[in-house]
Amino acid sequence: MKLNKASLFALISVLELARDPERQLSTSDIADKYGISSHHLAKVMRNLVHQGVVQAMRGVGGGYRFAGNVNRTTLLDIIQLFETLESELDLPHWNKAAEPVVSELHSVTSEIDTVTRAILDTITLATVLKNTRAAGERVAEPSPPGRK
Amino acid sequence: MSKITIRDAIPSDLEAIIALDRMPNEDKTGYWQSIFQHYVVAGRPDRVFLVAQEGKSLLGFIIGEVRAWEFGSPPCGWVFALRVSHTTREGGIGTRMFTEICERLKKAGVDTVRTMVDIDNKLTLSFFRGMGLRTGRYVELEKRID
Numbered sequence: 174m175k176l177n178k179a180s181l182f183a184l185i186s187v188l189e190l191a192r193d194p195e196r197q198l199s200t201s202d203i204a205d206k207y208g209i210s211s212h213h214l215a216k217v218m219r220n221l222v223h224q225g226v227v228q229a230m231r232g233v234g235g236g237y238r239f240a241g242n243v244n245r246t247t248l249l250d251i252i253q254l255f256e257t258l259e260s261e262l263d264l265p266h267w268n269k270a271a272e273p274v275v276s277e278l279h280s281v282t283s284e285i286d287t288v289t290r291a292i293l294d295t296i297t298l299a300t301v302l303k304n305t306r307a308a309g310e311r312v313a314e315p316s317p318p319g320r321k
Numbered sequence: 322m323s324k325i326t327i328r329d330a331i332p333s334d335l336e337a338i339i340a341l342d343r344m345p346n347e348d349k350t351g352y353w354q355s356i357f358q359h360y361v362v363a364g365r366p367d368r369v370f371l372v373a374q375e376g377k378s379l380l381g382f383i384i385g386e387v388r389a390w391e392f393g394s395p396p397c398g399w400v401f402a403l404r405v406s407h408t409t410r411e412g413g414i415g416t417r418m419f420t421e422i423c424e425r426l427k428k429a430g431v432d433t434v435r436t437m438v439d440i441d442n443k444l445t446l447s448f449f450r451g452m453g454l455r456t457g458r459y460v461e462l463e464k465r466i467d
Contacts, residue, residue, distance in 0.1 A: 244411065247447070287440070292456065295446035303451070 174289055179255040182209055182217045187251055188305075190227055190239035191298045197236035217255070224254050243302065249293035258293070260286055325380065325414060327421045330361045330370040337379040338372070341404055356402075360384055367429045369422050373405070373414045381405035383418040387429050392459055398426030398434040403445065419452050437461060 176184075186203045190196070200218055204211035218237055221227045228240040241250075252258065260282035267275060330338070339353050360370040367387040373380045385400040400422060405414050423434055435457060438445050 247443075291440045291446070295443055296450050297447050300447070300451045304453075 174258070176252065177256050178213065179217050179220075180252045182214050183221060183251050183255055184248065185209070186214065186218065186237075187221065187226060187239065187241075187246075188298060188301060190237060191241070191243050191246075192302055194239045194243075197230050197234065197238050199236040202236065220254060226251065226254070241298075243299040244297055246298045247294050248296050248298075248301070249290060252293060258286060258289055325373055325375045325417070327371055327373055327417050330357070330372045330382065332357060332361055334361075334372055334379060338382055341379060341382065341406060356384065360386070366425070369425045369429075371418050371421055371425075373418055375409075380409045381414045381418060383415075383422050385422050385426060385434070387426060387431055394459065396431050398423070398429070398431045400434060400436045403436075403448075415448055416452065419448075435459070 185207055189203055189206070190198060200215045201211050203209075204214045218227065218229075222229045222237070226239075226241050226246070227237045230236055230238055249258075262275065262278055262282065264271070264275060335353060335357050338357075339350060342349060342353070356370075360368045369386065370382065370384045372382045381404055382402065383400060383404075384402040385398055387396055388394075388399050389396040400419070403415065403418070405418075426434055434454070436449055436454065438449065440446075
């Protein structure tokens with residue numbers, strides 16, 4: 174599976190905003206923090222606002238705020254705003270003789286897609302935030318003395 | 322919410338458990354009687370049946386056990402039933418029951434816990450993922466044989 178850039182930018186910004194739903198951040202705040210294109214991110218944010226995932230706040234200190242429920246919003250909820258997760262067989266032309274094989278390959282990719290969607294649709298933003306916090310704490314922990 | 326306790330199930334919990342698990346057009350009384358015999362009455366440390374209680378009400382249950390060499394796997398813990406009443410979900414009861422059953426299974430000598438959930442049961446799958454479970458080394462396969 175390869176996620177497109179818009180999906181990745183959306184996941185990064187939604188997770189950043191969901192970390193503190195009271196906080197407002199601008200596109201450049203997020204783009205600068207993660208070293209991503211603010212131009213591309215701006216388009217992604219417009220879509221997220223349109224879909225109601227984030228809220229655009231106007232005025233001084235305005236920016237974006239997470240507008241969803243971290244316990245209910247899954248990775249798939251965000252990704253499918255930007256792409257469909259369907260495997261493609263890159264076989265534009267084939268003879269009739271290939272049809273049974275192609276049909277079987279479609280069946281296999283369909284199985285893969287079902288599992289992929291099931292995984293992404295059951296990992297909530299809350300779970301990702303919890304895991305990333307735990308990973309950050311592990312990194313921050315000093316090594317025990319005498320060990321490398 | 323008053324104090325919720327997580328404790329071992331006792332034989333007199335049977336009716337409350339059946340009520341918690343009740344589904345329309347399903348009578349699972351026989352199933353639950355058998356489960357109580359195996360996991361409550363037997364009183365073995367490698368079979369764990371816990372309930373969450375608040376006052377006189379049971380709000381949830383979780384059941385698991387140590388299984389050895391199934392499908393070639395070394396001994397590990399299996400959690401095969403989990404329910405929290407609709408009215409008290411997202412209050413941390415499932416987390417407390419799961420944490421406690423993991424402690425019990427660890428004391429029984431295993432270092433891995435597994436479960437299996439219907440692919441459409443998003444709520445339960447999300448819960449277990451939130452508890453840190455990930456796709457494991459054993460993949461479930463099935464085929465209709467009618």
